[in-house]
Amino acid sequence: MAYAAGVHQGSPPDHRRFLADIRTNRSNRAILDAWDALGLPxxxxxxxxxxQTVWNLVSGRAPEDGIKDYDIFYFDAEDLSAAAEARVQARVDGVLGSLGVPIEVKNQARVHLWYEEHFGYPYQTLASSAQGIDRFLVPSTCVGVRPVAGRDEVYAPNGLAILYAGVLTLNPLVPHVQLFRDKAQSYRNRWEWLQVQDTR
Incomplete structure (x- = not known):
C-alpha cells in the first residue's frame, strides 16, 4: 500500500507499519527471509x-524505485582485516546473489580504520552495529531491521515519525556539515518533498 505525502492520520508511524512498508520491497523481503543463512554476528x-522504500511509498512510487544497493551491517571485533570482511561479503553474495541487486556488507568493528581516509573526518571505534546505525549523517535515516526468533526487530533510535515526515537534520554524533548538506541535497533531488532543516 502506498501512502501519499502529507495525508497521514492518527498516531505516529509504529514498528508494525514500518515493517509492513519495508517488506513491500521484494529485495528487502527476500534478504530478511534468508537471514538465518547469512550467519552474521x-x-x-x-x-x-x-x-528509501518508505519515501518511495510516501511519494506513490514503486517501493524499489531508484534504490542503488542494499546495506548490511555486522560486528566482528575478532578480525578487523579487509580480507575477513571480503570473505563475509562473498558468503552473503553466495546466498543472495540470485536477487540481482548490489548488496554491501560492512563490519562495523573496522569502520574507524578507513572512514577518515574516505570521508576526511575521524571516526570513533564502535562497540556494536547499532552504534554504526546511530551515526548515519541524517537522524531520520537511522534505522535497521533484523529477524529475531521468528519476528522482525526494528532499531530506530530517533523514532519513525521524522522518517515518514521526511525531515532531514544534522546528526550531532557526526556533525560534518558539508557531508550532511551533500547527502541532504542528493535526497532532495530524488524526493522534493523532503524538508531540510538549517544546520548552522
Missing part, C-alpha cells in the same frame, strides 16, 4: 533500502 539490514 550482530547483523542488521540498514540504511537506504529501508528509508
Amino acid at each position: 550482530d547483523g542488521w539490514l540498514v540504511a537506504g533500502c529501508l528509508f
Whole structure:
C-alpha cells in the first residue's frame, strides 16, 4: 500500500507499519527471509533500502524505485582485516546473489580504520552495529531491521515519525556539515518533498 505525502492520520508511524512498508520491497523481503543463512554476528539490514522504500511509498512510487544497493551491517571485533570482511561479503553474495541487486556488507568493528581516509573526518571505534546505525549523517535515516526468533526487530533510535515526515537534520554524533548538506541535497533531488532543516 502506498501512502501519499502529507495525508497521514492518527498516531505516529509504529514498528508494525514500518515493517509492513519495508517488506513491500521484494529485495528487502527476500534478504530478511534468508537471514538465518547469512550467519552474521550482530547483523542488521540498514540504511537506504529501508528509508528509501518508505519515501518511495510516501511519494506513490514503486517501493524499489531508484534504490542503488542494499546495506548490511555486522560486528566482528575478532578480525578487523579487509580480507575477513571480503570473505563475509562473498558468503552473503553466495546466498543472495540470485536477487540481482548490489548488496554491501560492512563490519562495523573496522569502520574507524578507513572512514577518515574516505570521508576526511575521524571516526570513533564502535562497540556494536547499532552504534554504526546511530551515526548515519541524517537522524531520520537511522534505522535497521533484523529477524529475531521468528519476528522482525526494528532499531530506530530517533523514532519513525521524522522518517515518514521526511525531515532531514544534522546528526550531532557526526556533525560534518558539508557531508550532511551533500547527502541532504542528493535526497532532495530524488524526493522534493523532503524538508531540510538549517544546520548552522
